[in-house]
Amino acid sequence: MNGFIALPDPPTRRYTAARMTDWIEKYLAAQAAAHAALPADTVVRFVELLKAALREDRQIFVFGNGGSAANAAHFATDLGKGASDRLPRRFRVWALTDNLSWLTALANDYSYEEVFVRPLQNLARTGDVAIGISVSGNSPNCVRALEWARNNGLRTVALVGGAPCRMAELAELVLAVPDTHYGRVEDVHMTFLHLACYAFIEHPEWAGPFPPS
Template identity: 60%
Template sequence: MRTWLSQYIEAQHKALDSVPLDAVERLIETVRQAWNEDRQIFVIGNGGNAASGSHFATDLGKGASDVAGRRFRIITLADNVAWLTAIGNDYSYDDVFVRPLENYARPGDLLIASSVSGNSPNLVKAVEWARAKDLRTVALVGAKRGRLAELAEQTIVVDDTHYGRVEDVQMTIYHLICYAFMEKKPA
């Protein structure tokens, strides 16, 4: 067990070290621009990425907003279970994120999609729609990159394919964004 634990942690360090800091810095500036322009920020993901998106929306919407002195307008589209399941049941699971975007998104808003594979049909469809409607788009993906990496305006790739490690690093990226506002003075 000890050997496996050590190997896992070593691989986790390698995945974390693969994060391009210039891309994270650019993403922080994109979030700052959305905040400065009072844009809506939408976060989407499935499974663990849905949970990480909820965590990110909480930290940015509460913690960073408290420190920044002005509120972030951020929401994750995976948190309304009734709406999500109604769309999945009545239309298609591929529509669970694009349908709420049709209700709420406006040109210039920001959509952040996180996925390990980068190929989740519901995320791809939402990013395609967002691009067509002039939203800013960001993808956080694993080493497989997938279709999201091709579609998004900005992409941050975690150089690993292990779901747990990639999701952990994506959560670190979310925390870096939040703490850039909580521990640094907004520009």
């Protein structure tokens, strides 16, 4: 004997698999509804914005926190490598989340609200593109970066959730997913970003002829 007494499962644990299956089915149904609400015309406008940035040799900056930071880095990879490998000119894209030394120095010496706007002040020029990603749409560091970008002549994009938010008020182009569940909204944001990248990967001709260098 090991000194422990085996107790029967309480009634609330006997049907865990059935309850889990029900929860999964409901989650997937809500996920499908969120994806179905993704407007194709907004994707087209975003692709056209990226196309203009490519043709004009503009810099594209993308940023967010947490899962949105991961989406920003993923997008920069897909656009900077996958899409660029298929085109005669390469996208100049950078996720502002990806220089850990600079980001933490800014957070430590100023505040976390400054971690995205300060690199923009160093590097961004009129006509460049700033893409902010935030489910709440009110993350102070993203709001501050988009405010600076708009005030300094950058083209601005906000990927947000369904609640009213400051980033949606600031941006030229807005994707507002009609949901507030963080996992679902982040998944739809990544689908939106994937669609834009794969538009160039699978149809590089859509970038059009490039002007002479």
